[in-house]
Amino acid sequence: MTDCTARIGSSKVGSWGRHLLWRGVWDILGGVTITGPRPVGPAILVANHSSHADTPALLAAMPPSSRPAVVAAADYWFDKPFNRAVVSSIVPALPVRRHEHGAYEGLRAAVAPVLERGGVVVIFPEGTRSTSDKIGGFAPGAVRLADEFDVPLIPCAILGTRDVLPKSGSLRKGPTEVRFGHAFNSDGLAADRLGALMASKLLREEVEHMRDRAPMAAPVSRTWQAVDNLNGSPFGPIGAFAWGLGDALILPAPAEVELAAFAGTRPKWVVPQALAVAAGSTAGVAVHVALARRGIKFPLLLTTRRMRAAAAGHLAVNEWGLRHQMFNGIPVKVYADEAAKTKMPLRKIVGAAAVGRGTKILAFGAVGTGVSWWSHPAARRLWGPWMIATGIGWALNQRHRHNRWS
Structure with a gap:
């Protein structure tokens, strides 16, 4: 059982699968904030233990390339068939007997394959979940292993998991933070029993210091942070203007997609970017018409003959036929292309576009x-999935629109 579990736990496919699984779970529960240098194997990672949620939080936070495996109490997780089935399928667990003669030898045999493959072994040196804010004493096994296998020790502090899943309690939503410390050389720390005990005591104090050094941070995804930084820079409105311009020329994705996928990281960005998108779209209509009348044609991607015929009919009376674009789903570039075929003055076309596109956007x-405003707390940690959902929504809408106008 040990060899099989170690092999599965340290596999690349297993690491990626479990990482994505638990990241998704934590996104739903309240998010996990990750600070400090990401662990690199081979290494022994030691962390405080206050909840069964600690292991999922670590698997969500640790890079899959570290191929983590977690030391688990065999008497709790593997002696009962249901517990064994659960932990074997969703956690890379290494079963170890805690309170038997030869426990350290069993621990050493369990972790050896993982360390030899360059993985990170996770150990909770307290040996059990704490029920208070006090971190229990650290057993010296982790220090002895690190010294014996000549791998670094990585301290780690986990915050918030006891509120999410307290001992003997039920699961509830809440944020979590995983703080990784800097790896340090373990050579000679366990030269004798007293040295191993002293090193374990110092390791516990380091984990406690990491946990208590600052309040838990609100979870923020790196995607949200990157997009928000972009929105706050000059490139935010410039990009919005460029998207609007491209929408009226050639882009298959409408200008509204920019607002949905990018602008909403903070409420204050949305209206300024909407103004920039509207200005870009109006300018795009002007450029499209002017160039088309000079023989420079743009490919009308993802459009149909019926769309072009409808736009031509709307513009047959006057430039205000462009107002139909606000409701019928026909891309504005189709109206711009058809307007170029008429004898309407460019200024009137641009004026109608400014009113129609400005109103809609x-x-x-x-x-x-x-x-x-409503989604801001959740959006800060779920912006990546939101952007993916926006893309899928656009694709489905595009398919529906194309079928409607075919």
Whole structure:
């Protein structure tokens, strides 16, 4: 059982699968904030232990390349068939007997294959979950292993898991933070029993210091942070203007997608970017018409003949036929292309585009501001999935629109 579990736990496929699984779970539960240098194997990682949620939090936080495996109490997790089935499928567990003669030899045999493959072995030196804020004493096994296998020790502090899943309690939502410390050389720490005990005491104090040095941070995804930084820079409105411009020329994704996927990281960004998108879209109509009348044609990607015929019919009377674009789903570039075939003055076409596109995009921006206010706490940790969902939503809408106008 030990050899098999170690092999599975340290595999690349298993590491990636469990990492993605637990990241998804924590995104739903309240998010996990990760600070400090990410662990690199081979190494022994030691952490405080206050909840069964500690292991999932670590698997969500640790890079899959570290191929983590977690030392687990065999008497708790592997003697009962149900517990064994659960832990064997979703946790890379290394079963070890805690209170028997030869426990250290069993621990050494369990971790050896993982360390030899360059993985990170996770150990909770307290040996059991604490029920208070006090971190229990650290057993010297982790220090002895690190010294014997000549691998570094990595201290780690886990915050918030006891509130998510307290001992003898039920699961509830809440944020979590995993703080990784700097790895340090373990050579000679366990030269004798007293040295191993002293090193374990210092290791416990380091984990406690890491845990208590600052309040737990609110979970923020790296995707949200990157997009928010972009929105706060000059590239935010410039990018929004460029997207609007491209929408009226050639882009298959409408300008509204920019607002949905990028602008809403903070409510204050939405309306300014909506103005930039509307200005870009209006400018794009002007450029499209002017160039088309000079023989420079743009490919009308993802459009149909019926769309072009409908736009031509709407513009047959006057430039205000462009207002139909606000509701019918036909891309504005189709109206710009058809407007170029008429004898309407460019200024009138641009004026109608400014009113029509401005009204639609600003209305979308107003709704987006409200959605951003409402979803802001969750959006800070779920922006990556939100962007993916926006892309999928656009693709489904594009398919529906294409079928409708085919």
